[in-house]
Amino acid sequence: MDHPVFDAVLLLSFGGPEGEADVMPFLENVTRGRGIPRERLADVAEHYLHFGGVSPINGINRALIERLRTLVDVPVYFGNRNWQPYVEDTVAAMAEDGVTRAAVFATSAWGGYSSCTQYVEDIDRARAAVGEHAPQLVKIRQYFDHPAFVQMFTDAVAAAAQTVPDGARLVFTAHSIPLSARSRCGPNLYERQVAHAARLVATAAGYDDYDQVWQSRSGPPQVPWLEPDVADHLRALADAGTTAVIVCPIGFVADHIEVVWDLDHELKAQADDAGIAFARAATPNAELALVAADLFEELRTGRAPIRVETPNPPPLQGFSVDGALCTPNCG
Incomplete structure (x- = not known):
């Protein structure tokens, strides 16, 4: 059986500030439309300012990408929802590079709206921003039991x-x-x-x-x-x-x-x-690249998902982990 060809991987993450001047604009991005008082944002900003305004997630994601590049044989791109590099800009760069179909590995192992479906929405928004030449983007499955x-x-x-x-x-x-x-x-x-x-x-x-x-x-x-x-x-x-x-x-x-x-x-x-x-x-942290590489191989080969099994039935009554892919409009 022939399987779809993937010519890139996109690491899709939440994003985080990279300096003191970034902190409030980043938090405004995260909370846009939610009516969070500015005083509350200022309180949260202090958490970032304690570390010089730099979120640790940025360096971790870059290290993850470097590790992933040693494990897969396609280019690896980096895009964020709430800060640079924004996913819209990254998908535009992918289109310019001639990428036609990419697997998307999100830095969230879970289902649910903010953990999964919102990343699907990020993908759709980025493709819409690029237009007809946008690459096909396929989100890799949830991996909480990998x-x-x-x-x-x-x-x-x-x-x-x-x-x-x-x-x-x-x-x-x-x-x-x-x-x-x-x-x-x-x-x-x-x-x-x-x-x-x-x-x-x-x-x-x-x-x-x-x-x-x-x-x-x-x-x-x-x-x-x-x-x-x-x-x-x-x-x-x-x-x-x-x-x-x-x-x-x-x-x-x-x-x-x-x-x-x-x-x-x-x-x-x-x-x-x-x-x-x-x-x-x-x-x-960056060791998550091992999971990303394995799931990329699973996606492009059509291999059956590998999950940890337990001797007793897991507490997921009424929920099939095999169907644990979020859709853009769930709920």
Whole structure:
């Protein structure tokens, strides 16, 4: 059977500021149309300014691309939703270079609107901006249960466990979303995928008991988001006498600002104040190129998806992972 020919890969990401002058324009891009007060943006800006206005995601993505270029035999391009290089400009450059069909690897492992469908919308917007000469762009599937992805977090948990006393509580965390958005792309799709991935990693790492919580909520306090919040949960663990924790940011494929600020800075300070030994498991970062390369090969050869299997049925009742591709208008 003949399979479609792909002549490029596009790494599609969220974007982030690269200097102090970029921070507020970047945050305005991210929140456009959402009515976020400027005072709130100023608060978030301080998180970036703590690191000189530079988001760590930019350097990580460039390192990921360099690694991916050693693993695939086609050119690799880089485009962002919210900052330079903007995906519209990148797709225009791809068209000028003669690219006709590219696989798109998004730096999100998950389903749901902001995690998957919004990237599909980014692709459609970029192609529309370029016009009739735009290359065909095919989004690579979600990869929350890809063996390499699960193994990276499993190894990270094991490494973190070596830095804290035995018996540390394992806590998985992912970015919270408003309850109003939880079923836009299928009933509780995102949170069920996160729970499934946490279970796969915990099982592989040898943990029968663990917690799964949420973090980095934004917006007005009267709008309900997924809970419990990781900071609230840490307080509850302290009250229960927990003396050591391993926090695994399962929802993040790389060291976003929500990892290096919300966890490494704020949550660690909270743990220190409570007398709790704290370890944060590493994210895949540039090693995610191994997942991207394998999924690119899967796409262009038509190979059946490879997923981590568990001895017991995963908690995804009513959801087929084989159909876990978002569509532009889900919900």
